[in-house]
Amino acid sequence: MSADLSHVDTWLFDLDNTVYPIETQFMGRIEVKMTDFVARMTGLPREEARALQHQYFTEHGTTLSGLMINHGLEPKVFLDEVHDVSMDCLTPDPALRAAIAALPGRRLIFTNGSVGHAERVLTHLELRDLFSEIFAIETADYIPKPSLSTFDKITKLHAIDPPKSAFFEDSEKNLVPAARLGMTTILVGPYAKDSTSEHVHFRTNDLAEFLSSARLQGSPA
Template sequence: MSADLTHIDTWLFDLDNTLYPEESGFMGQVEGRMTDFVAKVTGLPRDEAFVLQKKYLAEHGLTLRGLMLNHGVDPADFHALFHDLSLDLLAHDADLLAALERLPGRRLIFTNADDKHAERVLAHLGLDHLFDDVFHIHSFGFTPKPDPLGFERMIDAHGLTPATTAFFEDSERNLKPAFDLDMTTVLVGARAEASTAPFVTYRTTKLAPFLSGARLKEAA
């Protein structure tokens, strides 16, 4: 059955591995550069740096947050790692473009990445004109998802009404604060169907057909 999203007037999307498929391999390149950076900062062998990278991600919601707190890393130095990364693995998706265009109301990006990365990816995907704003890691003061404070700051900044907002994410745990705030939550990606989390409203392996088939609010 198609999802009932007739109450939604604000569409909140994660960026990486949500607006393009994880299978693209693009985030693998991002993680590789991240591991190299952690190894350089800490002096650890690369395999140990990878373990620490994932530890910080689990503890803080963002590897960068752990690096800032424990190693005094400048966020600008960290983000610069990815600003020249090739985007060739990311392909235009005409079906997703059409599905996003039919959504009534505001469309926003909510990402733990920085503004430049988000702008590069959205422009490459041909989706940048569809979104009203990008709420990025600088916007919410480096309190990354799933920190509830980041959600509160995003809601305040854009005057969102959680009950009429749908949030799309590839990370299950990032959906819990949204659900607790009364948002409709949608888990996207290859692991979605296996999820049994009670805070996930809908699950879909592919975003475009889910949006295309959803029931939407009629235009006024």
């Protein structure tokens, strides 16, 4: 059955591995550069640096937060370096563009990446004009999802009514605070169907198909 999203007037989308498929392995390129950065900064062998990178991601929400907290890192240096990767593996998807364009109300990007990274990726995917705002890690004062304070900030900054909003994410843990606030949550990606979390309301491995088949405001009953 198609999802009933007829109550939604604000649409929040994560960026990486959400508005493009994880199968592109684009984020893998960024993660390689993160490991290189951590190894250079800490002096650790590469495998130990990779382990520390994932430890920080697990404990702090992003590798960046762990580096800031434990090493006093200046965030812009990290963000500029790790996001400087080729996008030749990303291809615009006309079906996804049409499905997002058909959504009634506001559409926002809600990402733990940087503003510049989001602008670059969305422009490459020919989606930038469909989103009125980008709420990025700088906007969040470098406090990443799933921090509840960051969800509070985006809802207040953009006057979002959570029960009338939907949030699309590839990370299950980032949907927990969204669900608790009353947002409709959609887990995106190849592992979504296996999720049993009560904080995930819908699951899809095909974002364009999910959106195009959903019941929206103004759709026939």
